[in-house]
Amino acid sequence: MNMSLAFKNHPGLVAYLTCGAPDLGATKSAALAAIGAGAEVLELGVPFSDPVADGPVIQRASERALRNRVSLEDVLKVAAEIRRQSDVGMVVFTYFNPILRMGLDRFASAAADAGVNGALVTDLPVEEAGQYLERMRKSDLATVFLAAPTSTDDRLKRICAVSTGFVYAVSRTGVTGARKDLAEDARKLVERLRRFTKLPIAVGFGISGPEHFRSVGRFADAAVVGSALVQAMEENPGKEAQAVAELIAQVVGRRPSAVSP
């Protein structure tokens, strides 16, 4: 069991960043700023040409990153740099094809070498994950999967059985992106998941403000902030790290601590 993906705060904060948008330097400083502001797990998003599970904000970020030809390999390099400065939990958040192209074996070794704790592959259903699971276990890497409100109990059980680190509960049907209201879907889903797992449960998709964060805290272990952070970075060119620190402080309801740029 990979203990570095545990949450000490309640609720814990998971910060998602699309790596390479606007560039890898900004990603690194934004990641460090997020850690400084209280993020306990980082999801390092690998830009992909066809991000079917993502809404417009992350789509745009992926396009920006791909204009810089940022690859899975680059994301692992940034992870290694962050690891030198922090023991934060790190999960590579990616579509399957970049891993397939790199090779499962090479990916798992490289991720472990970079100090990454695990991966979440958006478009890899548990039904097709056999080889992936086996290889990830060999390198002691956590395998995080998405659970959706529409999933049957049977499927949730299967997802929980192969998840390690934490389980990512998708708050509602649809793609990533900030929403004003968090559906009641999320609470029900987390309650259903609790029957099948003792792992921490993080709720994501749509969390952008302190009300969301607090309400997720009532029933889940952690909240994922993604699109809202990516958008804050998009809107504050040159001041990405500061924007990330301020948004996280606001979401978790703490004063921002001083952040080195």
Added chain:
Amino acid sequence: MAACEELEREYEKAKRDPRFKARLAELLKSFAGRPTPLFYARRLTEKVGGAKIYLKREDLLHTGAHKINNCLGQALLVERMGKHRVVAETGAGQHGVATATVCALFGFACVVYMGTEDMRRQELNVFRMRLLGAEVRGVDSGSRTLKDAINEAMRDWVTNVRTTHYLLGSVLGAHPYPTMVRDLHRVIGQEARKQVLQAEGRLPTSVIACVGGGSNAIGIFYDFIRDKKVQLIGVEAGGRSEKLGEHAARFRGGLPGVLQGTYSYVLQDEAGQIASTHSVSAGLDYPSIGPEHAWLADQKRAQYVAASDGEALAACKMLAQTEGIIPALESSHAVAEVIKRAPKMKKTDVVIVNISGRGDKDIGILRENLQLDSACR
């Protein structure tokens, strides 16, 4: 996933339900116009010299292409699942028109996603869809073509999955789509096999079809697969050149990969990013190929070749002027292959070419690309 499982369950039930089968058969006959003829192209055969060329006339179907076969089947499933909103993607607009048509027929709300580049080059079909009551939403991401339209349709589907069915138009996407869409197009090969036996008293030497996602090709191939001597030939879009980004020939440089829920040959770069593609025909302009075609290629049961933009345009003109049939630019790729292949075959050989759609939608592109004057004949 839940939606795919629901669809699979419903389809498995429907497949065995005689009422479903009877309703589909009736719609295919009285609404779509099946069976389609198998036509002996005498003048093309003489002009090209060599094998006897037959055309399977899917272009004569209602809405102008084979796509209606699949749409009618899936519309019946939508009704069974109690859903009332349908989303679809379209490249050339033929699947979009067929979807808009069945939605009008069944009274479903209909949203069709289409790349803005394709909306420009297939303007006529955009208007047809709107006339049929569908909402056409332009997709401005990526290469603004079929792949990007599928991304957007999938996003809509997962967001509204409780009320909405994704009427996918090719043998792509997650299970059960590739097998279900194939089954719904099998009728093409079932008819063609019977018709050629009746006309020639023998099976064909070759069956040729164009391959984008590969629905018309798998439809006509499927019932010939067990006839080991029948060559199955899929024709991909060779585009402008063999350089990555300038064609859509997945078996020419594509590598195994996962795109939009399908593991198959995918045109991609060294980092696993999906490559952009080009073809003069919007319906073939896609970086991956139906997984069953990948399997047929790996088994060496079918072979896959490419025809360039130029060859397809020339083939379109030749079929128009020898037989009075204007094929869609997609189908023109299959015609281009028979023009290359038939002269090298014996006069006793028989070839069937699937004319998957008609070319009316392509008049604008044809006008831009073909200089027609009195001298051109």
